[in-house]
Every structure is written in C-alpha cells, then in structure tokens.
Amino acid sequence: MTERTRIRRLPQKAVDDRAVLYSILDLALIAHVAIVDDGQPYALPVGCARDGDQLLLHGSKASRLFKTLSSGVPCCATITLLDGLVMARSAFESSMHYRSAMVLGSCVELAGEEKKEALEKITQHFLPGRVAELRKSTDNEFKATSVITLALVEYSVKVSNGEPDDLVEDLSSPIWAGIVPMTHLWGTPRSAANLAEGITPPAYLANWPTGRA
Numbered sequence: 132m133t134e135r136t137r138i139r140r141l142p143q144k145a146v147d148d149r150a151v152l153y154s155i156l157d158l159a160l161i162a163h164v165a166i167v168d169d170g171q172p173y174a175l176p177v178g179c180a181r182d183g184d185q186l187l188l189h190g191s192k193a194s195r196l197f198k199t200l201s202s203g204v205p206c207c208a209t210i211t212l213l214d215g216l217v218m219a220r221s222a223f224e225s226s227m228h229y230r231s232a233m234v235l236g237s238c239v240e241l242a243g244e245e246k247k248e249a250l251e252k253i254t255q256h257f258l259p260g261r262v263a264e265l266r267k268s269t270d271n272e273f274k275a276t277s278v279i280t281l282a283l284v285e286y287s288v289k290v291s292n293g294e295p296d297d298l299v300e301d302l303s304s305p306i307w308a309g310i311v312p313m314t315h316l317w318g319t320p321r322s323a324a325n326l327a328e329g330i331t332p333p334a335y336l337a338n339w340p341t342g343r344a
C-alpha cells in the first residue's frame with residue numbers, strides 16, 4: 132500500500148492481503164480502466180484476467196484506450212464484485228456488500244510469444260475449457276489485438292460485508308432490515324441460430340457455475 136492507495140474513508144474495510152486481491156481478480160471478468168486523454172478522464176469497462184502478479188487486458192489496436200495504455204501513461208484499474216444489497220432501516224444507511232480492488236500504474240504492451248501466451252490465459256479465464264477446441268487465431272487477428280499488462284504493485288482492496296449500520300434509535304422500528312445476497316451464475320446455454328445440426332454444447336460447460344440443479 133502507498134499513500135495514494137491508503138483507504139481513508141471507512142478504513143476498517145481495507146484489506147491488506149495480496150491473496151484477497153488475487154481472489155477478487157480471479158473471479159472478475161471486467162475491469163474499469165481509467166486514463167486521461169487531453170485533460171479529460173475516461174473510465175472504460177474491459178475484460179481482464181490475472182497472470183501471477185500482472186493484470187492482463189486485451190483490446191483492439193485501434194482503440195483509443197489501448198493506444199493510450201500502450202504508450203505507458205499512468206492509469207487506474209478498478210475491479211468490483213457486487214455481493215449483495217444491505218437493507219438498513221433508512222436510505223442513508225443502506226449500502227452494498229462488495230469486494231473491490233484498485234490498481235494504479237502504467238501498462239506495458241506485450242509482443243511475440245509473451246503476447247500469445249497472455250491471449251491464451253485471457254481466453255482460458257473467460258471461457259474455461261475452450262482454448263483447446265477453438266480455431267487458431269490468424270496473423271491478422273493477432274496483429275489487430277493489443278495485449279497489455281498492469282503490474283499488481285500499487286493497489287488497494289476494500290471489502291464491505293457487514294450488517295446494516297442503523298442508528299440506535301432506528302433499531303426498534305417495524306421495518307425489516309437485512310442483507311439480500313447477490314450470486315453470479317451462468318444460465319442455460321442457447322445454441323447459435325446458425326449452428327450446424329447435431330452439435331451439442333461442450334461438456335466443459337458443466338463445470339461453469341450455474342443455478343441449475
């Protein structure tokens with residue numbers, strides 16, 4: 132933790148544990164990455180994956196975000212897992228359960244074999260089990276894609292998982308209070324409209340978390 136990543140507001144929610152950072156990143160599919168372009172901040176959602184102590188991001192070479200990030204300017208990535216709603220007896224005290232991380236730094240663009248391996252790791256993170264059966268990427272697809280890493284060096288982690296924090300005078304009110312947890316599950320796969328006949332969903336989808344029995 133640095134002075135820039137020291138959590139000041141509700142510091143009791145700060146978690147100084149790299150393992151918790153990793154556990155958040157390993158569940159997350161999206162990071163919001165912020166850059167400043169011509170004095171204007173832009174925060175954009177992009178897919179993300181963790182590789183050791185690096186956050187991997189990939190996108191179009193034509194994207195302003197990726198061109199800017201590749202130039203090595205300072206950036207900020209935030210990763211949020213929403214875990215539930217905290218229903219207090221007042222709107223003021225109602226809040227959310229979450230695990231969130233913020234990473235500050237500058238990105239480095241990957242090339243060659245490192246880029247290829249990183250792309251496989253990103254695909255494996257998003258589509259576990261699918262890399263082996265996918266058609267190989269073409270040279271043009273490879274060239275059109277920018278892959279960058281952000282080192283997990285300067286970061287903060289904030290976790291909110293407490294009870295409703297109502298005023299003492301509100302505790303005797305007849306209003307229900309509690310937590311409504313949120314879980315993230317995959318639904319039933321739907322075959323593409325243009326899928327050739329006889330092809331069924333791959334077996335590895337059974338390993339993805341679902342709400343189905």
Ligand SMILES: Cc1cc2nc3c(=O)[nH]c(=O)nc-3n(C[C@H](O)[C@H](O)[C@H](O)COP(=O)(O)OP(=O)(O)OC[C@H]3O[C@@H](n4cnc5c(N)ncnc54)[C@H](O)[C@@H]3O)c2cc1C
Pocket residue numbers: 135136137138139140141211212213227229230231232233286287288289
């Ligand atoms: C899903 C979700 C919903 C939220 N809703 C609200 C809301 O409605 N209103 C509200 O005021 N706040 C909300 N927060 C908390 C919010 O993200 C900030 O932590 C809070 O507003 C304090 O901001 P600050 O600038 O005073 O932070 P400070 O504590 O001054 O920030 C200092 C440093 O702490 C770290 N930090 C701060 N917040 C976070 C974070 N969330 N995750 C990781 N590192 C962090 C950063 O490194 C930052 O540079 C929410 C958080 C999440 C994840």
